[in-house]
Amino acid sequence: MENNYILNNGVKMPSIIMGTTSFTSFRQMNEAICSAIDAGCRAFDTSRFYRTGGEETEKCLGIIIKNYLKSNSYLTREDFFITTKLAIPQLIRGSIEKDVIESINKLDTEYIDSLLIHWPFPDYFVPAYQKMEELYKKGLVKTLGMSNCQIRHFEQLFDAGLEINPQVHQLELHPLNTASETVEYCKKKNINIQAYSPLGKMLDPIKNNETLKEIANKHEKSLAQILLRWHYQLGFAPIFRSKSVDRIKNNLELFDFRLSEDEIELISNLNQNYKICTESSRCPGY
Ligand SMILES: NC(=O)c1ccc[n+]([C@@H]2O[C@H](COP(=O)([O-])OP(=O)(O)OC[C@H]3O[C@@H](n4cnc5c(N)ncnc54)[C@H](OP(=O)(O)O)[C@@H]3O)[C@@H](O)[C@H]2O)c1
Numbered sequence: 001m002e003n004n005y006i007l008n009n010g011v012k013m014p015s016i017i018m019g020t021t022s023f024t025s026f027r028q029m030n031e032a033i034c035s036a037i038d039a040g041c042r043a044f045d046t047s048r049f050y051r052t053g054g055e056e057t058e059k060c061l062g063i064i065i066k067n068y069l070k071s072n073s074y075l076t077r078e079d080f081f082i083t084t085k086l087a088i089p090q091l092i093r094g095s096i097e098k099d100v101i102e103s104i105n106k107l108d109t110e111y112i113d114s115l116l117i118h119w120p121f122p123d124y125f126v127p128a129y130q131k132m133e134e135l136y137k138k139g140l141v142k143t144l145g146m147s148n149c150q151i152r153h154f155e156q157l158f159d160a161g162l163e164i165n166p167q168v169h170q171l172e173l174h175p176l177n178t179a180s181e182t183v184e185y186c187k188k189k190n191i192n193i194q195a196y197s198p199l200g201k202m203l204d205p206i207k208n209n210e211t212l213k214e215i216a217n218k219h220e221k222s223l224a225q226i227l228l229r230w231h232y233q234l235g236f237a238p239i240f241r242s243k244s245v246d247r248i249k250n251n252l253e254l255f256d257f258r259l260s261e262d263e264i265e266l267i268s269n270l271n272q273n274y275k276i277c278t279e280s281s282r283c284p285g286y
Contacts, residue, residue: 003015003016003255005192005235005237007143007167007168007192008165008167008190008191008192009143009164009167011113011142011143011167012081013043013081013113013114013143013167013168013192013237014041014042014043014081014237015232015237016041016043016228016232016237016238016240016251016252016254017041017043017044017045017081017083017194017237017238017239017240018032018033018036018041018043018044018045018239018240018241018248019044019045019196019239019240019241020033020044020045020046020050020052020057020060020061020241021050021057021241022241022243023052023053023057023060023243024052024053025052025053026052026053026055026060026063028243029052029057029060029061029064030060030064031245032242032243032244032245032248033061033064033065033068034064034068035245035248035249036248036252037065037068037072037075039248039249039252039253040252041248041252042079042080042081043080043081043082043083043113043237044061044065044080044081044082044083045083045084045170045194045196045239046058046061046082046083046084046085046107047084047085047087047118048084048085048086048087048090048099048103048118049087049118056106058084058103058106058107059106059107059108061082061107062106062107062108062109063108065077065080065082065107065108065109066108077109077110080113081113081114082107082109082112082113082114083112083113083114083115083116083168083170083194084103084107084112084114084115084116085115085116085117085118085147085170086099086100086115086116086117086118086128086132087118087119088118088119088121088124090128091117091121091124091125091128092121092124094124094127094128094131096128096131096132096135097131097134097135100112100115100132100135100140100141101140104140111139111140111141111142112140112141112142113141113142113143114141114142114143114144114145114167114168114194115132115135115136115141115143115144115145116144116145116146116147116168116170117129117132117145117146117147118147118148119147119148119279119283120146120148120149120150120153120283121283122283125146125153125156125157126156126157126160129144129146129157129160129162129166130160130162132144133162133163133164136164137163137164143167143168144164144166144167144168145166145167145168145169145170145191145194146166146168146169146170147169147170147171147194147196148170148171148172148277148279148283149169149171149182150182151181151182151185154166154169154185154186154189154191158189165189165190165191166189166191167191167192168191168192168193168194169182169186169191169192169193169194170193170194170195170196170239171193171194171195171196172195172196172197172275172276172277173193173195173196173197173198173231173236173238174195174197174198174199174200174206174227175200175206175209175212175227175230175267175268175270175271176200176205176206176270176271176272176274177200177271177272177273177274177275177276178268178271180271183236192235192237193235193236193237194236194237194239195231195236195237195238195239196239196277197276197277198227198228198231198236198238198239198240199224199227199228199238199240200227200274200276201276202223202224203276205274206223206227207223209270211266211267211270212226212227212267212270215259215263215266215267219257219259221257222250224240224247224250224251225250225251225253225254225257226259226267227267228240228251228254229254229257229258229259230259230264230267230268232254232255233258233259233264234264234268
């Protein structure tokens with residue numbers, strides 16, 4: 001499953017990413033991640049504050065990938081694309097280099113493929129980004145990005161005079177929340193989209209949607225495959241998450257069919273600005 005986007009600095013980013021939240025034990029996460037790698041997934045998304053059971057998820061992910069590499073010599077670390085994020089306490093503390101080196105150590109790697117600011121916490125995200133630029137120049141991180149931003153956050157960032165433009169923006173994106181203004185802005189700035197909650201968490205308004213069900217029946221695909229294919233055809237990298245080995249395998253099979261332009265439009269028109277992940281406590285004034 002070789003399918004990548006080329007980011008604005010030439011780095012390759014896989015077109016589908018697996019998330020690492022909500023696993024209740026290392027064992028469960030290990031089974032899920034290994035089955036995803038078996039099925040061709042090479043990109044994983046984590047964050048400093050994610051937990052797996054009582055363990056730090058970054059640490060679990062590092063162990064799982066390292067073990068996989070030990071028993072599968074056809075793969076190397078360079079085949080993987082690992083995203084992690086700086087959380088608000090880290091932005092406030094300001095010791096970005098120390099914290100990123102800690103993440104690198106927890107992930108048991110030499111570098112991070114994609115380092116994002118998890119929330120654009122006012123007054124702190126611009127200086128944090130500027131410190132991330134230094135780590136980029138040192139080769140500790142290969143791409144820089146933001147998460148959960150509005151256009152005005154990007155404008156604040158660009159107004160500060162960046163040396164390295166962000167390569168990615170990670171935001172909540174699915175047919176019920178197409179965030180089209182932010183997406184258009186990112187396109188103009190050559191920033192690639194990582195779409196989180198791409199399946200709308202499979203909540204009822206998605207799961208029971210007649211338009212989606214009809215399109216899925218027509219293509220003889222699952223609803224999840226239709227949603228992920230919609231992201232892919234629009235140029236987004238969806239970050240899905242599943243605990244089920246069968247569903248993981250199914251979700252990764254999205255490159256053998258094509259939605260028509262009309263179907264893409266029908267799906268995009270489901271937008272209701274329906275946001276699942278609320279932000280005001282993490283980003284006052286958002
Ligand atoms: N930057 C941010 O602030 C932020 C915020 C939220 C999430 N994220 C990232 O995005 C990742 C995914 O987010 P998410 O969990 O909200 O999104 P999601 O992938 O839209 O939804 C996950 C839900 O969909 C179900 N599911 C997955 N595949 C399915 C299938 N084929 N059929 C039916 N149900 C299916 C899963 O259940 P089962 O496990 O039972 O399959 C799970 O309940 C996270 O793990 C995290 O890495 C980032």
